[in-house]
Amino acid sequence: VVTKRELQRLKPELERILGSGNVLWDEKKLKEYSRDMADFRGDPVAVVRPGSTEELSRLVRLANRERIPIVPWGAGSSLTGAAISHAGVVVEMSRFDRIIEVDTVNWFVHVQAGVILDRLNRELEKSGFFFPPDPASSFICTVGGVLSEGAGGLRCVRYGTVKDWVLALKVVLPNGDVAIFGEPLPKNRAGYDLVHLFVGSEGTLGIIVEAWLKIQPIPYRRITRMMTHFHSWKPAVQAITRLRSERVQAALLEFMDGNTVKAVNRDFGTSFPVHPATLLIDLEEELVQKSLAIIRSCGAAEVVVAKNEEEAEAMYQARAWSYIAVRSEATGSRAEDVCVPITKLADYLTFVEKVSKRRRLKIVVHGHAGDGNVHPLILFDKNDRESVKRADAAFEDICEYAIRVGGTITGEHGIGSQKVRLLRKQLIAHGGAQPLKIMKAIKRMLDKRGIMNPGKYVEAA
Amino acid sequence: VVTKRELQRLKPELERILGSGNVLWDEKKLKEYSRDMADFRGDPVAVVRPGSTEELSRLVRLANRERIPIVPWGAGSSLTGAAISHAGVVVEMSRFDRIIEVDTVNWFVHVQAGVILDRLNRELEKSGFFFPPDPASSFICTVGGVLSEGAGGLRCVRYGTVKDWVLALKVVLPNGDVAIFGEPLPKNRAGYDLVHLFVGSEGTLGIIVEAWLKIQPIPYRRITRMMTHFHSWKPAVQAITRLRSERVQAALLEFMDGNTVKAVNRDFGTSFPVHPATLLIDLEEELVQKSLAIIRSCGAAEVVVAKNEEEAEAMYQARAWSYIAVRSEATGSRAEDVCVPITKLADYLTFVEKVSKRRRLKIVVHGHAGDGNVHPLILFDKNDRESVKRADAAFEDICEYAIRVGGTITGEHGIGSQKVRLLRKQLIAHGGAQPLKIMKAIKRMLDKRGIMNPGKYVEAA
Numbered sequence: 001v002v003t004k005r006e007l008q009r010l011k012p013e014l015e016r017i018l019g020s021g022n023v024l025w026d027e028k029k030l031k032e033y034s035r036d037m038a039d040f041r042g043d044p045v046a047v048v049r050p051g052s053t054e055e056l057s058r059l060v061r062l063a064n065r066e067r068i069p070i071v072p073w074g075a076g077s078s079l080t081g082a083a084i085s086h087a088g089v090v091v092e093m094s095r096f097d098r099i100i101e102v103d104t105v106n107w108f109v110h111v112q113a114g115v116i117l118d119r120l121n122r123e124l125e126k127s128g129f130f131f132p133p134d135p136a137s138s139f140i141c142t143v144g145g146v147l148s149e150g151a152g153g154l155r156c157v158r159y160g161t162v163k164d165w166v167l168a169l170k171v172v173l174p175n176g177d178v179a180i181f182g183e184p185l186p187k188n189r190a191g192y193d194l195v196h197l198f199v200g201s202e203g204t205l206g207i208i209v210e211a212w213l214k215i216q217p218i219p220y221r222r223i224t225r226m227m228t229h230f231h232s233w234k235p236a237v238q239a240i241t242r243l244r245s246e247r248v249q250a251a252l253l254e255f256m257d258g259n260t261v262k263a264v265n266r267d268f269g270t271s272f273p274v275h276p277a278t279l280l281i282d283l284e285e286e287l288v289q290k291s292l293a294i295i296r297s298c299g300a301a302e303v304v305v306a307k308n309e310e311e312a313e314a315m316y317q318a319r320a321w322s323y324i325a326v327r328s329e330a331t332g333s334r335a336e337d338v339c340v341p342i343t344k345l346a347d348y349l350t351f352v353e354k355v356s357k358r359r360r361l362k363i364v365v366h367g368h369a370g371d372g373n374v375h376p377l378i379l380f381d382k383n384d385r386e387s388v389k390r391a392d393a394a395f396e397d398i399c400e401y402a403i404r405v406g407g408t409i410t411g412e413h414g415i416g417s418q419k420v421r422l423l424r425k426q427l428i429a430h431g432g433a434q435p436l437k438i439m440k441a442i443k444r445m446l447d448k449r450g451i452m453n454p455g456k457y458v459e460a461a
Numbered sequence: 462v463v464t465k466r467e468l469q470r471l472k473p474e475l476e477r478i479l480g481s482g483n484v485l486w487d488e489k490k491l492k493e494y495s496r497d498m499a500d501f502r503g504d505p506v507a508v509v510r511p512g513s514t515e516e517l518s519r520l521v522r523l524a525n526r527e528r529i530p531i532v533p534w535g536a537g538s539s540l541t542g543a544a545i546s547h548a549g550v551v552v553e554m555s556r557f558d559r560i561i562e563v564d565t566v567n568w569f570v571h572v573q574a575g576v577i578l579d580r581l582n583r584e585l586e587k588s589g590f591f592f593p594p595d596p597a598s599s600f601i602c603t604v605g606g607v608l609s610e611g612a613g614g615l616r617c618v619r620y621g622t623v624k625d626w627v628l629a630l631k632v633v634l635p636n637g638d639v640a641i642f643g644e645p646l647p648k649n650r651a652g653y654d655l656v657h658l659f660v661g662s663e664g665t666l667g668i669i670v671e672a673w674l675k676i677q678p679i680p681y682r683r684i685t686r687m688m689t690h691f692h693s694w695k696p697a698v699q700a701i702t703r704l705r706s707e708r709v710q711a712a713l714l715e716f717m718d719g720n721t722v723k724a725v726n727r728d729f730g731t732s733f734p735v736h737p738a739t740l741l742i743d744l745e746e747e748l749v750q751k752s753l754a755i756i757r758s759c760g761a762a763e764v765v766v767a768k769n770e771e772e773a774e775a776m777y778q779a780r781a782w783s784y785i786a787v788r789s790e791a792t793g794s795r796a797e798d799v800c801v802p803i804t805k806l807a808d809y810l811t812f813v814e815k816v817s818k819r820r821r822l823k824i825v826v827h828g829h830a831g832d833g834n835v836h837p838l839i840l841f842d843k844n845d846r847e848s849v850k851r852a853d854a855a856f857e858d859i860c861e862y863a864i865r866v867g868g869t870i871t872g873e874h875g876i877g878s879q880k881v882r883l884l885r886k887q888l889i890a891h892g893g894a895q896p897l898k899i900m901k902a903i904k905r906m907l908d909k910r911g912i913m914n915p916g917k918y919v920e921a922a
Contacts, residue, residue, distance in 0.1 A: 104706045105804050106833075128708050150650050161648055163657075164625055179895035186832045187622055187800045187872035189611050189661055190887050191919060192900045196624075196657035200650055217708035220747065245565045247589050247678035286681065339648045343566050371647045372567075411648035426651050434640035439653045441906055446899065458652055 001087035002068045007045050010066060014048065017058045022049040022095075033073060033090045037137070038335065039382075040081030040417065044071075044090045051095045053170065053178055053209045060207065061176030063089065063451050071453045072203040074114070074145025077137040079335050080416025082149065082202045086455065093144050096209055099123050108167055108184050109215050113144025113208050129215040132159035135412070136320055144208045150200030152412030154319065157370035158251045159216070161412060163199045170210035171198055174447040184212035197442070202414055203453040205446050223251055224288045225312040228295050229275035229302040233257065233365075236277035237346040239298040240369050244342060248291050252282035253370025254319045260366040263325040264318045272318055275301055279369065280319050322366040323377065330362070332382030334395045338402035339373040339411030351401050352376045359394040361387075373411035396422065403429055417456045424461040436461060462548035463529045468506050471527060475509065478519045483510040483556075494534060494551045498598070499796065500843075501542030501878065505532075508551045514631065514639055514670045517552070521668070522637030524550065524912050532914045533664040535575070535606025538598040540796050541877025543610065543663045547916065554605050557670055560584050569628055569645050570676050574605025574669050590676040593620035596873070597781055605669045611661030613873030615780065618831035619712045620677070622873060624660045631671035632659055635908040645673035658903070663875055664914040666907050684712055684743045686773040689756050690736035690763040694718065694826075697738035698807040700759040701830055705803060709752050713743035714831025715780045721827040724786040725779045733779055736762055740830065741780050783827045784838065791823070793843030795856045799863035800834040800872030812862050813837045820855040822848075834872035857883065864890055878917045885922040897922060 004025070007014075014023045024030075025046040035041045050056040063070045069088030076083050096114035103109070104127050111120060117131070117138040124130050134153035135141055141151070147169070152161040159165075168182030182188060182195035198205055230236040233255075240253065256264075256278045265271055272278070283291055295303065306312035327333045340348045349365065356363040367374035376398060380391035399409040399422045409415075409422045427436040439458040444450075450459070465486070468475075475484045485491075486507040496502045511517040524531045530549030537544050557575035564570070565588050572581060578592070578599040585591050595614035596602055602612070608630070613622040620626075629643030643649060643656035659666060691697040694716075701714065717725075717739045726733055733739075744752055756764065767773035788794045801809045810826065817824040828835035837859060841852035860870040860883045870876075870883045888897040900919040905911075911920070 103804075104708075105702055106802050107705065150654075152648055156648065160625075163654065164621075173895060177895050178893060179899075180892040181896055183869050183891060184867070185800050185802065185869055185872070187613055187617065187829075187834045188869040189798075189871040189873055189875045190869045190884055191876075191896065191922075192666075192903060193611075193624065193657040193661055194896060194899060196654040200654055205653075217710055220708075241566055244568065247565075247681075249678055337650075339646050341564075341567050341646065343564075368648075373648045406645070408644050408646055408649040408651045410650040411646070412650055414650045415652075423651055430644060431641040432639060434634060434638050435642055435652065435655060438640075438655060438907065442653060442903065445902055445906065461652075 002045055002089070004045050010062070013062060017055055017062065018048055018050055022051065024048070033076065033092070036076045036078045036081060036083050038079040040084050042084035042086045044085035045087060047090045047092050049092045049095055053172065056091070056172050056207060056209060057176045057178055059091070060172050060174065064175055064449055067449050067451060069451055069454050072144065072148065072207045074142035075137065075140040077141045077145065078149065078416060079413045080418040082414055082416035082456065084417065091207060093142060096144070100210070102127055102129070104129065106184065107215050108212050110184065110210065110212050111143050112210050113142060115143045117141050117143065117146055124215055125218070128218050130218050131165060131213055131215055133162045133165060136323055143211055147199055147208050147211055148201060148203050149414045152368065152373065154252055154254060154368065157253050157368060158249060163196055165214045166195055166199055166211060167214055168212040169195055169198050169208055171206040171208050173206045174449070174452045182212070200414065202416065202457050204443060204457050204459060205452060221284055223282045224285060225282050225306040225315055227272065227304045227315055228279045228281060228300045229273055230277040230299065231275065231301050233277040233349050234346060235299040236279055237349065239279065239295045239300070240345065241342060242294045242298060243291060246290070246294060248283070248287050250281055250283055250370055252280060254280040254367070255369035255374055256280070256319060256322060256366040257364060259364040260322045260326055261318070263329060263364070264322060267325040267328065268318070268321060270314065270318060273302055273304070280315055319366065326364045326377050330379035330381065332380045332388065332391065334378040334391055335413065336376040336378065336395065336398050337373070337410045337413040338399060338407050339371060340402055340405055340407035342372045344405045344407065345369065345372055345374070347405065348401065349374070352398060355394050355397045359390045359397070361390055361394055363394065371411065372407070415457045420456065420460045463506055463550070465506050471523070474523060478516055478523065479509055479511055483512065485509070494537065494553070497537045497539045497542060497544050499540040501545050503545035503547045505546035505551045506548060508553055510553045510556055512556045514633065517633050517668060517670060518637045518639055520552070521633050521635065525636055525910055528910050528912060530912055530915050533605065533609065533668045535603035536598065536601040538602045538606065539610065539877060540874045541879040543875055543877035543917065545878065552668060554603065557605070561671070563588055563590070565590065567645065568676050569673050571645065571671065571673050572604050573671050574603060576604045578602050578604065578607055585676055586679070589679050591679050592626060592674055592676055594623045594626060597784055604672055608660055608669050608672055609662060609664050610875045611873070613829065613834065615713055615715060615829065618714050618829060619710060624657055626675045627656055627660055627672060628675055629673040630656055630659050630669055632667040632669055634667045635910070635913045643673070661875065663877065663918050665904060665918050665920060666913060682745055685746060685749045686741070686743050686767040686776055688733065688765045688776055689740045689742060689761045690734055691738040691760065692736065692762050694738040694810050695807060696760040697740055698810065700740065700756045700761070701806065702803060703755045703759060704752060707751070707755060709744070709748050711742055711744055711831055713741060715741040715828070716830035716835055717741070717780060717783060717827040718825060720825040721783045721787055722779070724790060724825070725783060728786040728789065729779070729782060731775065731779060734763055734765070741776055780827065787825045787838050791840035791842065793841045793849065793852065795839040795852055796874065797837040797839065797856065797859050798834070798871045798874040799860060799868050800832060801863055801866055801868035803833045805866045805868065806830065806833055806835070808866065809862065810835070813859060816855050816858045820851045820858070822851055822855055824855065832872065833868070876918045881917065881921045884919070
């Protein structure tokens with residue numbers, strides 16, 4: 001930790017490095033950077049805004065010398081407290097805002113960490129390319145945040161998550177040194193793979209300043225989008241299982257329960273049919289008939305195929321905005337992020353129902369069913385301590401269940417400060433004593449003075 | 462190093478762990494395991510054949526206690542000396558031969574390290590799935606070897622290399638402990654990504670005993686295969702560049718020079734047209750017309766579209782057996798494995814021509830042009846020391862060139878003992894001082910006594 005007083009002493013040096021306008025500590029600014037999207041809270045002492053790798057490198061060197069905790073900040077759209085600073089300095093990355101190069105022959109984009117994901121995709125679209133991973137926060141989240149979280153999204157059922165799309169990273173290490181890991185090449189076997197060590201490291205091993213990301217031609221094939229509705233989630237899950245075992249690779253395979261659709265209809269003025277379970281599915285033309293036959297044989301109550309772009313887009317938006325719509329129903333919410341084997345999806349949803357009853361909480365469910373990564377959203381009254389306690393207990397119930405059935409406590413949101421104890425439990429239960437030990441040793445080795453996003457994630461587990 | 466005498470002392474203990482039939486050191490056996498596919502040579506003291514993870518764990522513990530160097534051996538199909546033991550024990554993995562589970566709902570296969578890749582794919586085919594990476598040695602190479610090398614192959618232009626297909630690994634660590642890294646799930650963000658640290662670690666961090674690999678439905682779409690011939694490699698490279706910039710994602714995009722086609726025709730009795738440059742291309746139906754127009758506008762001399770499965774298969778085999786055919790032309794050969802940006806492919810091939818002239822050596826070129834990973838094969842007389850020296854110099858010329866233009870010295874064959882100095886040079890030139898330092902620190906941390914495949918790769922760089 002660092003105190004305001006200690007930082008006062010370093011202010012001249014900080015301002016020399018960053019310029020006086022980029023070292024901020026007025027109360028309003030600090031408040032703005034003191035909470036993330038899921039309302040995890042901290043108490044940063046200052047917010048700094050480096051304008052170049054050189055400046056950031058000098059800043060980190062100073063922080064290392066003075067043992068000042070630093071936490072990189074993209075958009076604060078973390079759902080796990082990963083971007084929250086406790087008595088440290090928030091390193092705001094928005095000035096790293098350049099799309100350096102779109103290479104349409106080698107199929108990569110070279111981009112700075114502060115670029116917002118949707119802006120990147122708008123730029124790529126001009127050349128007919130896209131970057132597939134699409135977290136729901138893509139309208140605000142940054143490339144650096146997405147990489148540090150190893151984020152996922154709706155298109156991942158077909159394209160994989162962020163880790164599958166990174167060729168190389170430029171990183172400012174905890175000692176202030178600058179390193180490039182990987183090569184902007186489709187194939188590279190020179191040395192151990194350190195790129196993937198940094199993807200999903202949640203700002204605990206260094207600060208990502210630039211990335212070389214794979215890009216993909218926008219598919220030229222017409223995709224059919226449909227919403228298929230079921231009387232309960234059991235036949236819906238059966239449909240998912242059958243589609244997979246019959247080798248249907250969907251381009252999108254999302255789940256919404258009735259409460260989700262209701263909330264979306266209410267907040268966005270839409271009128272999607274409300275059934276206990278709805279699947280949103282994208283399919284290539286050739287797979288549509290086969291898939292419809294499977295879906296109907298599983299007892300679908302209603303199937304609506306989008307008739308045009310506009311209808312298709314509305315269906316997508318319904319799912320994309322589910323989290324925002326449902327969240328607004330209560331003063332507090334916790335988003336689960338467990339991922340279970342698809343063969344356990346039915347049991348998992350049964351268990352969530354039980355938890356909802358036992359803990360007397362409304363739990364609304366939607367998410368990436370085709371990946372087994374369905375997000376129950378636990379709603380509670382944040383002003384009622386007893387309700388908060390039950391929500392926390394429900395959250396842990398569901399994570400513990402995931403660990404028991406061979407799932408993971410996090411598919412795409414990460415650990416942050418939220419799931420530290422559960423991380424330890426999962427790693428030891430599934431992998432033995434060594435994986436966590438090795439992770440901790442790597443953290444200590446790279447960040448000897450423990451300044452990078454300390455007290456969270458692997459270090460705290 | 463360990464001497465035969467020291468090992469003699471440990472023989473009773475070794476035989477207690479492995480059974481007497483699985484501790485071998487007769488001269489014939491040792492010779493069999495003393496050279497790899499590219500004729501790198503070593504002098505192992507014993508070959509042991511563990512039959513289970515438990516046995517291997519006890520063996521490694523013993524090796525660690527006694528500081529005996531151990532080198533895992535899949536099929537010895539390494540081209541870089543990676544599987545070669547110098548005064549140590551070869552750990553032959555062929556008894557790890559079980560395909561444990563093919564999961565057609567969760568789309569993974571759980572498999573032991575000694576399973577041969579082609580056997581795995583024959584098994585997967587029964588359920589309509591496949592494992593995409595396809596190194597040319599797939600008829601002998603093992604899952605463990607493929608993972609340790611982070612191998613590539615012909616299909617990688619579309620599907621990526623091995624690292625894109627691994628969900629989880631069971632590893633015997635250098636201290637004998639058993640760990641599982643990752644989860645057999647499509648999404649998992651629990652902890653740092655150690656899976657990818659082990660993929661491509663060339664047996665220097667531990668021995669992979671089991672893997673959970675992603676599998677993919679066999680494509681249902683008809684693929685058109687063609688051979689397109691050019692008067693020189695310049696228009697051929699232009700065609701590749703144009704196809705890429707016009708967003709054609711080929712399913713196969715391979716290069717062969719005239720000498721390669723000649724060698725194949727001679728060795729396999731085929732009669733493919735011989736031109737200075739030939740591309741083998743697989744395309745989805747919808748891309749064929751557009752691609753043919755591009756290829757013709759680049760000045761193709763001849764285009765042969767496969768009329769049926771049989772013709773298509775023959776074309777594929779021509780490329781798959783190129784290495785074997787060309788290699789047989791000389792007593793010695795070195796396979797280059799550099800990967801360059803596709804935008805540098807033309808300059809790269811010009812440079813290879815220059816090297817061939819300057820070093821007075823025949824260099825035959827074929828490989829994965831769509832990835833920029835073309836393999837020049839340097840031919841020499843292994844009984845003529847001066848010729849060997851020139852071949853080594855030519856090999857280094859080409860690697861140094863790759864480093865200069867932002868390429869990598871290895872796209873898919875790895876480092877082994879062959880490219881240690883070049884690895885150091887590339888990492889420092891492209892990434893700064895830190896990446897290699899971090900790699901070495903990780904090696905020391907995991908393998909404190911330096912027993913795992915010592916004296917090679919990162920450790921030696």
